Amino acid sequence: MASRSHLRGFAVWIALIDLVALVISSVTAVVLRIGREDMPEYVYNHIDGWLIFLGSIILANYLAGSYRIQHSFSRFNVVVTWLFSMIFSVLVLSVFSYAWLFAVLLGRGILLLSIVLYSMLSLVLKMVAYHTLFTQDFLLCRTVIMGTGQRAMEIRGMIENRFILPVHKVIAFVNILDDVKVTDAGNHSVIDGVAVLNCTVGTFEEIVRNMHADLVIMAFQGREKDRMLYSHLRRLRFEGVETLDTYGAIETYLGKTPLDLIDEDTMTRVVMESRLPVVRRLKRIFDVSVTILSAVVWITIGLIIAVLIKLTELRNPIFYSQIRVGQFNKLFRIYKFRTMYQGAENVTGPVWSDGYDKRVTPVGRVLRRFRLDEIPQFLNILKGDMSIVGPRPERPELHAELEKRIPFFGERSNVLPGLTGWAQVRYPYGNTVDDAARKLEYDIYYIKNLSLSLDLQIILRTIRIVLVGLEKGE
Structure with a gap:
């Protein structure tokens, strides 16, 4: 009857699906490599290697959070945890395949084929289960x-x-x-x-x-x-x-922390219970690695954008920089592709932009819709001013105003600002104080639940927005 029993039951079902996928994939790999006739003898003679392999992959799934079921276990989270489990599985495979003992126990070719087949089969079986078994009335x-x-x-x-x-x-x-x-x-x-x-x-x-x-x-x-x-x-x-x-x-x-239900004690407990020191170090390694490995992609796209901007606005600069508030209220200079006409803020001063801002150029409107104007901020990430994922940095004038009007707004400054964030993928475009308060609820939730798994989920949602051109929060 218990909901917790439901959650444990789902975890058991998912583990069983993984085990079935592993067994089928491993047997198929052996058959493809050495033939059906020799398969039983090969499996029997290498049973110790197979047990280590199966146990390692199940452990990799556990570390990736595949069996840590929560109430809101969406299909999107399934893909995220599947990707993480594949990353951990590849790491495990790399370690064991180059270990002399394991290479003797189980051939590297069979290992590689098994993991490739398993990665595809496990995702297919899980998706089928989510659309059929897990939607039945008895569950x-x-x-x-x-x-x-x-x-x-x-x-x-x-x-x-x-x-x-x-x-x-x-x-x-x-x-x-x-x-x-x-x-x-x-x-x-x-x-x-x-x-x-x-x-x-x-x-x-x-x-x-x-x-x-x-x-x-x-x-x-x-x-x-x-x-x-x-x-x-x-x-x-x-x-x-x-x-x-x-x-x-x-x-x-809802994936947010309600501002009207938290106080100083709650915020203090959030910080005390978080894994900030450990996760912060892992995030920095992750940020630098991803930025360097994806450099060819973002540099290529950046060059194309630079040419488009120059062709449409010959006399105006390609880049635009602003002072923003970073971690611990340290000011830093952020870089973006220019999306507004030159001198657009000379009259208005620093104000919020909206979805139909007349100051935005035609090319700039496209860049903003697909978030491509943020690409130069990979330089800020390499410098250590920003992270790939985190609360979006505000301008000092707006930050000071919002800190006066919204409780706990300053808590955002305890972590590195990000190129994208939980608020950006969960809340639609907004340009009011109330919108800033609603986004803060998502930012505090992100700080409280800081993890690489959540970062990956945000990155994948952001990629979907970039590819499809969705409005923020859609």
Whole structure:
């Protein structure tokens, strides 16, 4: 019945799929290399090598996070973790294939063919499973949402998204009434086909049990009623029902940290619990490696863009630079391809741009839509001023203004700014203080969950935007 059981069950299914894919791929590789007749004897004589190989690949998947299932396990995350598992698998293969003992236990040609076949087969099997097995009714996560306000509707819309796995089904909204106002208890209305049940704190547990709920989400606008229910929710949790408060639900399903539900203690705990020192070093290695390895691509594209800009604006410079606020509020100069007419800010001064800014040139409009104007910032990454992924750096004037008007806005400066970021791939284009506050919710979530896996997901989403030309947040 428990939602946690759902998550563990999904992890087991995925591990079994990997194991099946590994066995089929390995057997196929042996048959292709040495023939069907000699296959049984070869496998038997090299059983120790096969066990090491299978164990190594399963370990690589574990390290890549393939079996670390969360509530919002989207198909896009599946591809990201699959890519990470392939990277780890190649590393494992490289180490073992050049180790003398392992090369004797298992041929390098068979190893290489096995990993190639496995990489394709595992992804195909997982996608088939996600479209068939994992959407069956017996694997549905039966969810009760406490509250009927805007947050409750927002959370319902997210968890019933068909791209979210496990598949969630909201079976009821629950309103908690005071004991003295219980005349309507037991009665219910309906919102979009889902029953709204009224109950008291004392009868809440029984209602959840009777509905065989797997997950309970608190979606009240405030925290006062939450505290009244904590003891009951803890008891349900020990009985196997997963529970999430409003803060946890918004983070888990919406991928952002709600500003109105955090305080100084929460922010301090976020920093204390994060793996910033370790991840920061790994990110720097990752940034430099990716920037250097992709240099041919971004330099080639950059040269083409430079020619286009010069052909359309002969007298104007190709590049544009600005002072931006970096890590720990250190100012640095950022580089971009020019997208505005020369002297566009002489009259207006530093202001937000919007999607239909008249100061933007025709070529600049295309560059902005595909984010190609940011390519010169790879130089900033090599210099150490920026990272590939992180909160976008603001101009000092806007940064100072937003820091005064938005709580915790300065927290963005604790990490390196990025070429792209979680807010950029999750939130549409905005040019108001409210938009900046909404983006900050995604930035804080990113800082709290800082990892190379999340960075890769952001990079892949950014590539999709660049290739398709989607608006930010689409």
